[in-house]
Amino acid sequence: MRIAVLIKQVPESSSVRIDPETGTMVRSGVEAVVNPLDLYAIEVALMIRERNGGEIVALSMGPPAAESALREAVSMGIDAAVLAADRRFAGSDTWCTGYVLAAALRKLGPFDLILCGERATDGDTGQVGPGVAAFLDLPVATYVSNVPDFGPGLCRVDRLTEDGYEHLEVQLPAVLTVVKEAASPRLPTLRGKQRARNAEIAILRAEDLDVDLDRIGLKGSPTRVVRTFQPKVTRQCRRLPARDDAEIELAADQVIEFLRQRNLL
Amino acid sequence: MPGTEKTTIGETAFQGVWVLGEQRDGRVLRITHELIARGRTLADKCNARLTAVLVGRDFERAALDDLIARGADAVLAVKAPELAHFRVEPVATCLVHLIEMRRPAIVLAGATSTGRTLAPYIAARTEAGLTADCTELDIEAESGGLIQIRPAIGGNIMASIRTPDHRPQMATVRPRSTRPAKPVPGRTGRIETLKPPRQWLHSRTRRTGFTPSPDEHGLHEAEVVVVAGRGIGKAENLDTVRALADSLDAALGASREVVDRGWHSYPHQVGLSGKTITPRLYVGVGVSGAIQHLAGMQTSEHVIAINNDPDAPIFQVADIGIVGDLFDVLPVLTRKLQQARHRARAALSVKAREP
Numbered sequence: 001m002r003i004a005v006l007i008k009q010v011p012e013s014s015s016v017r018i019d020p021e022t023g024t025m026v027r028s029g030v031e032a033v034v035n036p037l038d039l040y041a042i043e044v045a046l047m048i049r050e051r052n053g054g055e056i057v058a059l060s061m062g063p064p065a066a067e068s069a070l071r072e073a074v075s076m077g078i079d080a081a082v083l084a085a086d087r088r089f090a091g092s093d094t095w096c097t098g099y100v101l102a103a104a105l106r107k108l109g110p111f112d113l114i115l116c117g118e119r120a121t122d123g124d125t126g127q128v129g130p131g132v133a134a135f136l137d138l139p140v141a142t143y144v145s146n147v148p149d150f151g152p153g154l155c156r157v158d159r160l161t162e163d164g165y166e167h168l169e170v171q172l173p174a175v176l177t178v179v180k181e182a183a184s185p186r187l188p189t190l191r192g193k194q195r196a197r198n199a200e201i202a203i204l205r206a207e208d209l210d211v212d213l214d215r216i217g218l219k220g221s222p223t224r225v226v227r228t229f230q231p232k233v234t235r236q237c238r239r240l241p242a243r244d245d246a247e248i249e250l251a252a253d254q255v256i257e258f259l260r261q262r263n264l265l
Numbered sequence: 266m267p268g269t270e271k272t273t274i275g276e277t278a279f280q281g282v283w284v285l286g287e288q289r290d291g292r293v294l295r296i297t298h299e300l301i302a303r304g305r306t307l308a309d310k311c312n313a314r315l316t317a318v319l320v321g322r323d324f325e326r327a328a329l330d331d332l333i334a335r336g337a338d339a340v341l342a343v344k345a346p347e348l349a350h351f352r353v354e355p356v357a358t359c360l361v362h363l364i365e366m367r368r369p370a371i372v373l374a375g376a377t378s379t380g381r382t383l384a385p386y387i388a389a390r391t392e393a394g395l396t397a398d399c400t401e402l403d404i405e406a407e408s409g410g411l412i413q414i415r416p417a418i419g420g421n422i423m424a425s426i427r428t429p430d431h432r433p434q435m436a437t438v439r440p441r442s443t444r445p446a447k448p449v450p451g452r453t454g455r456i457e458t459l460k461p462p463r464q465w466l467h468s469r470t471r472r473t474g475f476t477p478s479p480d481e482h483g484l485h486e487a488e489v490v491v492v493a494g495r496g497i498g499k500a501e502n503l504d505t506v507r508a509l510a511d512s513l514d515a516a517l518g519a520s521r522e523v524v525d526r527g528w529h530s531y532p533h534q535v536g537l538s539g540k541t542i543t544p545r546l547y548v549g550v551g552v553s554g555a556i557q558h559l560a561g562m563q564t565s566e567h568v569i570a571i572n573n574d575p576d577a578p579i580f581q582v583a584d585i586g587i588v589g590d591l592f593d594v595l596p597v598l599t600r601k602l603q604q605a606r607h608r609a610r611a612a613l614s615v616k617a618r619e620p
Contacts, residue, residue, distance in 0.1 A: 125397035127385035134389035171469035222394030222431035242589025
């Protein structure tokens with residue numbers, strides 16, 4: 001079985017700070033990590049390899065610094081890592097990102113399975129996984145909550161929806177986006193870290209891929225961010241102390257009055 | 266797609282607003298009515314027609330008429346047995362063909378498990394601009410283009426996004442970020458049903474079964490959600506929080522810490538690695554309010570937090586913050602809520618009996 005895992009490097013979310021003047025993200029001094037939701041996809045890939053054998057390739061698109069995210073994947077046990085890095089990719093929206101990653105997967109393939117996290121914690125779109133499937137004309141199952149098992153030419157997955165779990169049989173090759181429930185990511189081993197330090201990260205540039213240069217990067221992106229701003233803080237927290245019985249009674253009454261006024265009872 | 270012409274404006278006019286509705290077993294879901302509310306506002310602003318699109322096995326005529334009453338100018342019902350349950354390939358193929366033939370300028374879907382799978386698949390194929398999980402939409406006065414506003418970086422900033430040259434302009438819309446459109450009797454519109462050709466219905470995915478979630482109240486559907494945080498201390502104490510949830514007729518959610526400790530199951534997790542919810546009322550019990558949690562709940566309409574740490578970040582996004590020990594507060598609050606609801610119900614039934 002040959003598996004690709006798509007990963008993204010993101011700023012560590014608890015250390016994100018927003019410049020109150022400009023409303024933009026302060027990037028300096030912020031640690032960059034593998035998108036936490038991609039770790040579940042990496043773990044699912046590793047568990048499939050343990051059961052079924054095969055090879056796992058991690059693929060990312062990003063600046064040269066994203067190499068460290070790929071090394072982190074290697075330290076967990078991924079076999080090979082490839083980074084699509086080219087200044088012409090910069091500013092790509094989800095359409096262009098899916099387009100480039102699909103071209104890279106064609107180049108590196110064939111793969112039986114392409115695994116993705118549910119979404120990245122910075123852009124928070126979840127659009128790249130299904131987009132890649134569409135570009136490659138593959139079936140996709142999103143929100144997969146189990147480590148798939150395999151039948152002849154297919155995989156069986158559980159898909160978490162708003163009201164339960166769908167059980168699906170998906171023909172291979174397929175794209176799966178996985179949720180946290182699927183697996184608990186392992187920690188890198190010491191040997192894995194050593195391997196990661198020396199691992200060769202292959203670089204793919206635009207000319208290595210069958211892509212239309214007018215369809216990549218900021219100028220090829222259908223969408224444009226025109227403005228960012230801080231969300232309006234409309235809530236003024238009314239603090240109700242509740243440290244003794246009398247205060248608790250009073251606080252509870254005030255909550256009930258609040259709910260009654262807003263027709264929430 | 267490579268080698269094909271770009272679908273940019275200026276070739277043939279792209280007109281009209283489409284909303285991609287959702288159904289379960291032929292029943293139209295609430296998100297459809299929310300999308301109609303959104304679509305109606307946009308269509309009025311750019312003087313366009315609003316079409317509600319439904320894909321499924323079959324629909325009752327009344328359900329389609331209802332979409333007209335709620336504000337659609339036209340309904341397009343795509344019907345086939347293969348479309349009974351959402352599977353991305355046949356649904357996307359039908360919609361890609363219809364979008365290419367009829368050229369809507371704007372296509373909205375729900376930011377649901379269905380919409381967030383379907384919309385990017387369609388956008389890749391049609392070379393459309395797509396923005397995820399929008400909480401506000403507007404029409405730019407000068408260009409007539411769609412302005413899509415969404416939270417980014419875990420809700421720390423809002424981004425305003427446009428699609429300058431590509432059509433259609435697509436967006437998924439956060440569920441419950443607007444009220445569903447109400448039916449207005451007497452509205453008229455055109456209802457069209459369409460049986461797609463066989464070759465549109467091909468799928469490499471088979472649905473072999475479904476296990477419904479055991480909860481009475483799903484997090485997504487709930488008007489009120491009570492969320493338990495690490496402050497509850499141990500699994501057994503979840504029952505105390507559940508009692509509060511029951512007194513509010515609420516769904517019971519959990520923070521990441523609570524799920525990671527195995528006190529509640531993953532489908533209940535609220536936050537960055539779980540679900541994003543927008544209920545009318547969120548009540549956080551022993552939730553400190555890590556940035557990852559706030560990302561999943563700060564667009565709730567009203568927020569109440571109970572925590573004994575006066576510096577807990579959850580208070581920064583709360584309307585009311587009860588600063589105290591949740592084990593002292595919860596029994597009193599639960600009892601008073603039960604009484605208040607009991608009184609409210611009694612008052613209602615008295616009213617109902619009056620001539």
